[in-house]
Amino acid sequence: MARTTKKGAATPEEYIRAAIVDAEERCLLLEAVISGHTRRFRDEAQLLEIIRHLGSVSLPLRPRIWSAGCSTGEEPLSLLSLLKARGVTAIDLVATDVASGAVEATKAALSNCDPLTRVLVIRHDLVHEPPPQWSFDAILCRNVLMYYEARAARAAFDRLTTALSDRGRIFMGAADLLALRPEEGDRNMRLQNAVEQPKRRAPQTPETPRSGPAERADSGGSLSALLCEAEAALGMRKLEQAEELLLRAEELAPDRAETHYLFGVLHRKRGDRGAALSSLRRATFLSPTLWKAFLLLADEWRLAGHAGRADAAERQATRLKEEAESAPEGSVQ
Numbered sequence: 420m421a422r423t424t425k426k427g428a429a430t431p432e433e434y435i436r437a438a439i440v441d442a443e444e445r446c447l448l449l450e451a452v453i454s455g456h457t458r459r460f461r462d463e464a465q466l467l468e469i470i471r472h473l474g475s476v477s478l479p480l481r482p483r484i485w486s487a488g489c490s491t492g493e494e495p496l497s498l499l500s501l502l503k504a505r506g507v508t509a510i511d512l513v514a515t516d517v518a519s520g521a522v523e524a525t526k527a528a529l530s531n532c533d534p535l536t537r538v539l540v541i542r543h544d545l546v547h548e549p550p551p552q553w554s555f556d557a558i559l560c561r562n563v564l565m566y567y568e569a570r571a572a573r574a575a576f577d578r579l580t581t582a583l584s585d586r587g588r589i590f591m592g593a594a595d596l597l598a599l600r601p602e603e604g605d606r607n608m609r610l611q612n613a614v615e616q617p618k619r620r621a622p623q624t625p626e627t628p629r630s631g632p633a634e635r636a637d638s639g640g641s642l643s644a645l646l647c648e649a650e651a652a653l654g655m656r657k658l659e660q661a662e663e664l665l666l667r668a669e670e671l672a673p674d675r676a677e678t679h680y681l682f683g684v685l686h687r688k689r690g691d692r693g694a695a696l697s698s699l700r701r702a703t704f705l706s707p708t709l710w711k712a713f714l715l716l717a718d719e720w721r722l723a724g725h726a727g728r729a730d731a732a733e734r735q736a737t738r739l740k741e742e743a744e745s746a747p748e749g750s751v752q
């Protein structure tokens with residue numbers, strides 16, 4: 420909301436249209452809405468697989484690695500320490516993220532690397548900018564593309580493949596595959612739960628035109644049922660059950676605003692203020708017309724001591740609710 424006002428946009432929709440064509444603003448927007456959640460040794464089995472891969476393609480030469488969407492640096496740091504434990508320190512590592520705060524944190528996290536390790540940490544938007552012109556033996560792009568709709572995720576994936584060495588590979592998280600190949604994501608997830616993509620193997624499935632967020636084509640019915648059940652469970656304060664249903668819904672369609680709205684409700688019921696704020700912000704970003712989410716968001720901003728943001732969200736909720744109520748019966752909101 421603050422950015423909307425600062426940019427002189429009258430509505431969130433107008434702001435988003437402006438942000439899309441303004442690189443600086445786009446980064447600020449992404450920084451505000453995309454989770455930077457990471458942790459050391461996340462999906463360690465996959466990190467070990469990456470090390471095996473590097474052993475077979477790059478050693479004894481210096482392995483060239485790109486951690487794309489590195490967040491605060493735990494991912495590259497974990498990989499470096501696993502390599503170091505195997506006596507490999509002569510490494511070329513590039514770590515990038517769209518969020519400047521993440522870049523600064525990564526620089527700090529990697530500042531004490533082995534002297535033989537060459538590290539470059541820069542801000543880079545892998546969805547909108549060309550990749551660094553290096554030949555990487557391994558590109559880690561884990562838990563990043565899952566935030567994008569299929570078309571953007573595939574375009575970014577295709578671009579990443581151009582930065583691979585001959586036998587280089589891209590390693591992604593399972594949820595990223597859902598964004599990349601929504602129709603096949605579920606099956607792949609069961610099979611591997613940690614996906615590596617060989618060089619230049621762009622997704623083979625035909626492009627499915629879609630205007631909304633990534634969502635499995637056949638998931639509409641079951642997704643709605645899951646959300647209904649989750650809402651009912653929340654109403655009965657069956658919080659564990661609601662969480663399980665919402666996690667399943669998120670797996671089917673990571674960017675469905677309703678799911679994040681209900682996660683917001685769940686976190687509020689648990690008194691987890693930070694998580695509630697984050698889920699509700701995500702819901703309002705994904706669906707700038709979801710007045711219920713704006714209403715709860717207003718309350719969370721108020722509880723967090725941000726009266727201005729709270730007022731703005733409340734005004735937005737009121738306006739959207741009035742619009743929804745005055746819309747002709749049967750029209751889709």
Ligand SMILES: C[S@@+](CC[C@H](N)C(=O)[O-])C[C@H]1O[C@@H](n2cnc3c(N)ncnc32)[C@H](O)[C@@H]1O
Binds near residue numbers: 453487547563
């Ligand atoms: C959930 S974190 C994942 C961090 C790490 N890869 C991991 O798996 O633990 C997602 C990160 O991707 C970054 N990100 C999102 N969109 C991006 C983009 N277009 N270009 C570069 N980084 C992006 C976010 O800023 C965030 O730090």
